[in-house]
Amino acid sequence: MPDLPVKQVIPRLSGALKEHCRAVLSAPPGSGKTTLVPLELLQAPWLDGAGILLLEPRRLATRAAAGRMASLLGESVGEQVGYTIRMERKVSSKTRIEVVTEGILTRRLQQDPELKGIGLVIFDEFHERNLHSDLALALSLDAQQGLRDDLRLLVMSATLDQQRVSRLMDSAPVIEADSRQYPVVCHYLGLSPDKRRIAEQVVQAVVEAWQKELGDLLVFLPGIGEIKATQKLLHSRFTEACPVPLICPLYGDLPKQDQQRAILPDHQKRRRIVLTTAIAETSLTIEGVGVVVDCGWSRQPRFLPGVGLTRLETVPVSRAAARQRSGRAGRMGPGVCYRVWSESIHAQLPAHHPAEITQADLAPLALQLATWGVADPDQLRWLDAPPQGAYAQAIDLLKRLGALDQQHRLTLLGRHMSALPIHPRLAHMMLNGSVEQRQLVCDLCALLSEKDIFSGQTSESQGCDMELRLRQLRAWRNHETREGFIATACQQVDRVSKEWFRRLQSITYQVKGEALSLGQLLALAFPDRIAQRTDHSRYRLVSGRAARLTPSDPLAGDAYLVAPQLDAGQNEGRIRLAVGIGIAEIRSLPESSIEQIETISWDKKRQRVTAFQEERLGALILTSKPLSNGNPQAVQAAMLEGVQSMGLEVLPWKKPIRQWQGRVCWLAQQLHDPSWPDVSDLWLAEHTEQWLAPWLENINSREQLQKLDLMAILLSMLSWDQQQCLKRLAPTHLQVPSGSKIPLRYSTDKAPVLAVRLQELFGLSETPRICRGRVPVTIHLLSPAQRPIQVTNDLAGFWKRTYSEVKKELKGRYPKHFWPDDPLLAEATHRVRPNRR
Numbered sequence: 001m002p003d004l005p006v007k008q009v010i011p012r013l014s015g016a017l018k019e020h021c022r023a024v025l026s027a028p029p030g031s032g033k034t035t036l037v038p039l040e041l042l043q044a045p046w047l048d049g050a051g052i053l054l055l056e057p058r059r060l061a062t063r064a065a066a067g068r069m070a071s072l073l074g075e076s077v078g079e080q081v082g083y084t085i086r087m088e089r090k091v092s093s094k095t096r097i098e099v100v101t102e103g104i105l106t107r108r109l110q111q112d113p114e115l116k117g118i119g120l121v122i123f124d125e126f127h128e129r130n131l132h133s134d135l136a137l138a139l140s141l142d143a144q145q146g147l148r149d150d151l152r153l154l155v156m157s158a159t160l161d162q163q164r165v166s167r168l169m170d171s172a173p174v175i176e177a178d179s180r181q182y183p184v185v186c187h188y189l190g191l192s193p194d195k196r197r198i199a200e201q202v203v204q205a206v207v208e209a210w211q212k213e214l215g216d217l218l219v220f221l222p223g224i225g226e227i228k229a230t231q232k233l234l235h236s237r238f239t240e241a242c243p244v245p246l247i248c249p250l251y252g253d254l255p256k257q258d259q260q261r262a263i264l265p266d267h268q269k270r271r272r273i274v275l276t277t278a279i280a281e282t283s284l285t286i287e288g289v290g291v292v293v294d295c296g297w298s299r300q301p302r303f304l305p306g307v308g309l310t311r312l313e314t315v316p317v318s319r320a321a322a323r324q325r326s327g328r329a330g331r332m333g334p335g336v337c338y339r340v341w342s343e344s345i346h347a348q349l350p351a352h353h354p355a356e357i358t359q360a361d362l363a364p365l366a367l368q369l370a371t372w373g374v375a376d377p378d379q380l381r382w383l384d385a386p387p388q389g390a391y392a393q394a395i396d397l398l399k400r401l402g403a404l405d406q407q408h409r410l411t412l413l414g415r416h417m418s419a420l421p422i423h424p425r426l427a428h429m430m431l432n433g434s435v436e437q438r439q440l441v442c443d444l445c446a447l448l449s450e451k452d453i454f455s456g457q458t459s460e461s462q463g464c465d466m467e468l469r470l471r472q473l474r475a476w477r478n479h480e481t482r483e484g485f486i487a488t489a490c491q492q493v494d495r496v497s498k499e500w501f502r503r504l505q506s507i508t509y510q511v512k513g514e515a516l517s518l519g520q521l522l523a524l525a526f527p528d529r530i531a532q533r534t535d536h537s538r539y540r541l542v543s544g545r546a547a548r549l550t551p552s553d554p555l556a557g558d559a560y561l562v563a564p565q566l567d568a569g570q571n572e573g574r575i576r577l578a579v580g581i582g583i584a585e586i587r588s589l590p591e592s593s594i595e596q597i598e599t600i601s602w603d604k605k606r607q608r609v610t611a612f613q614e615e616r617l618g619a620l621i622l623t624s625k626p627l628s629n630g631n632p633q634a635v636q637a638a639m640l641e642g643v644q645s646m647g648l649e650v651l652p653w654k655k656p657i658r659q660w661q662g663r664v665c666w667l668a669q670q671l672h673d674p675s676w677p678d679v680s681d682l683w684l685a686e687h688t689e690q691w692l693a694p695w696l697e698n699i700n701s702r703e704q705l706q707k708l709d710l711m712a713i714l715l716s717m718l719s720w721d722q723q724q725c726l727k728r729l730a731p732t733h734l735q736v737p738s739g740s741k742i743p744l745r746y747s748t749d750k751a752p753v754l755a756v757r758l759q760e761l762f763g764l765s766e767t768p769r770i771c772r773g774r775v776p777v778t779i780h781l782l783s784p785a786q787r788p789i790q791v792t793n794d795l796a797g798f799w800k801r802t803y804s805e806v807k808k809e810l811k812g813r814y815p816k817h818f819w820p821d822d823p824l825l826a827e828a829t830h831r832v833r834p835n836r837r
Contacts, residue, residue, distance in 0.1 A: 736764065
């Protein structure tokens with residue numbers, strides 16, 4: 001093994017993992033952490049022959065890391081070291097180190113939460129804070145705590161706040177390694193940052209570096225568009241150079257052979273200029289590079305939950321990313337970095353880019369959490385918790401797609417959707433297309449999930465039409481076209497489509513119905529992206545958001561579109577891909593939500609009562625005729641309609657009101673007394689005119705609903721005697737032997753739940769009862785860490801038959817706590833041990 005700095009800390013690292021099962025390795029670029037740590041830990045006694053999963057943030061880094069480790073062992077990839085990425089796997093029965101992308105680990109955990117055969121999971125380059133890496137770590141920590149306390153977890157990073165990660169992992173030891181990074185001299189060119197002139201500014205820096213320095217150049221650019229623009233300018237500048245440099249692009253969508261051409265030295269020994277995205281910032285050594293040119297920009301996706309769209313933003317690079325980029329020049333020897341910006345601007349750059357979980361569309365994450373059995377993200381550990389607004393929007397979308405029910409539980413459709421490694425929108429379309437249309441929906445999903453097959457063209461003459469792309473794909477399959485970049489793109493789309501088709505063949509879920517049009521199929525996945533033309537090339541979406549086409553686009557002028565791919569933009573979105581749809585097709589959608597309103601009605605967009613006769617699809621007004629204002633009773637009825645369309649959640653609910661509601665529903669069921677009112681959500685939603693209408697006088701908007709005293713309204717449904725009976729028979733809390741007053745949780749069809757730590761019940765021989773002693777509560781016995789350990793409604797039986805076994809387990813996990821041999825004679829406590837007297 002090469003003598004790299006990380007080798008010196010392997011004994012300490014192995015000891016930390018043996019003792020604590022969790023560790024954080026802080027190792028700068030060039031220290032050897034990616035390749036040496038898995039190989040050196042492979043023979044650790046605590047691993048006991050189990051395997052290692054090494055997680056990498058990118059497919060290119062995954063292949064490279066596996067290849068490097070295999071070469072160090074003198075083997076081929078797929079023997080002791082293998083890898084798995086989307087639609088590509090090289091492993092064998094000999095494989096003990098498997099390099100995977102984070103999404104692969106997430107799905108493996110869903111299929112096998114115990115990770116049988118795996119002894120160590122390593123999260124490499126965790127500072128990149130990808131959404132999948134945060135989710136995979138949260139699930140791994142939960143699996144380790146609940147199922148596999150012998151599973152080791154190691155987080156490795158170069159620039160992340162290691163102490164923060166350590167705290168997340170219960171104060172895991174932090175091991176720090178030195179770097180064999182060679183010195184890198186940074187030159188600041190002092191150009192004014194200008195997003196419109198990125199290519200020109202970079203070419204200026206490249207020419208200067210080419211003339212002054214030796215070795216290959218690695219040039220960082222924000223995206224593929226800037227790479228192609230820079231490549232074109234460089235070709236014109238170096239036409240007469242001798243020798244002419246080899247200019248190599250490097251990004252994730254490139255074919256593997258082109259990626260290797262950029263990573264490995266040129267066999268003709270030509271100097272190279274490698275134009276790359278952020279893909280080369282970490283976990284990837286490009287041989288021969290001694291010079292880095294950094295444009296100072298990065299492309300980051302930002303999800304806007306208010307409109308349900310993602311906006312790609314070109315933002316200044318962070319200082320951490322700039323440090324990573326410059327470090328690429330010092331991997332093989334002393335290097336030089338040319339930064340386009342000034343030193344003063346550098347000091348003003350953000351320290352880090354925001355974690356993806358704070359910026360991304362969370363629908364895939366929400367579906368994975370529901371599959372894991374987690375209704376609330378707060379049940380798991382996160383370095384940064386999912387933002388509430390974006391998560392709520394994700395839940396709403398999943399419910400609209402039928403993946404979750406109203407209680408946020410996974411449906412049968414949702415379970416099948418989560419098994420498909422694709423966005424829930426596309427999974428919904430896949431599973432709801434007819435059997436005869438499976439090939440079509442697979443083609444659509446592949447076209448939408450892969451790079452646009454026309455993206456290499458310089459003109460926009462092909463427009464946004466999805467149907468045109470389908471025809472191009474079919475022409476390629478029929479050998480009618482073999483144009484360079486289009487053929488390559490079609491080949492990749494075809495490969496992905498075949499993989500989706502293969503997966504669909506093994507799924508038993510099937511809908512029965514007639515074949516749908518192309519627009520209707522896409523509307524199944526994007527019901528919120530149906531758009532109505534407002535002028536020649538501008539449209540309004542169902543959500544009310546504005547979007548536009550290029551005026552010359554062949555689709556411009558269509559009355560209605562479905563736009564599966566669009567950017568949010570600043571004031572209006574830009575439609576990237578779309579297909580036309582007719583008004584008759586919209587009206588006949590399987591889940592059409594068109595409303596016919598002929599009287600005073602609730603205006604969803606303005607969220608108030610208006611007087612129109614309209615045919616509406618969300619914010620889209622299909623037909624509209626104004627009416628004069630109606631009488632107060634009609635306004636009241638329209639206001640009720642507004643409450644019903646928005647749902648009971650729009651009312652000013654507070655936690656005490658929900659708790660009161662649960663008690664009333666439970667007690668009414670126990671008493672079997674028809675005089676008790678039904679206050680369940682189902683009844684309240686279906687009978688708003690009975691209980692809510694009398695209180696809506698002078699209220700005609702959502703905002704004014706907040707003036708309602710909802711507690712008083714609901715209390716008025718109970719007589720005075722019933723209110724007193726509720727207090728006696730369905731108490732809010734029970735006092736336990738430790739002196740604590742523990743709240744009771746009520747649900748309609750189950751006994752009330754008392755969730756209490758086991759130690760607080762010592763000395764209590766019988767299960768507490770309520771409702772005149774007729775109903776024993778269900779006790780959820782908790783560990784000192786508030787984790788469930790036993791559920792019982794027979795406390796005496798638990799002490800007699802089960803406690804001794806539970807005590808052994810708890811005593812091992814919580815040795816400092818008080819675990820008496822005879823719990824009935826022990827003193828109850830809410831502390832670690834009873835107070836000494």
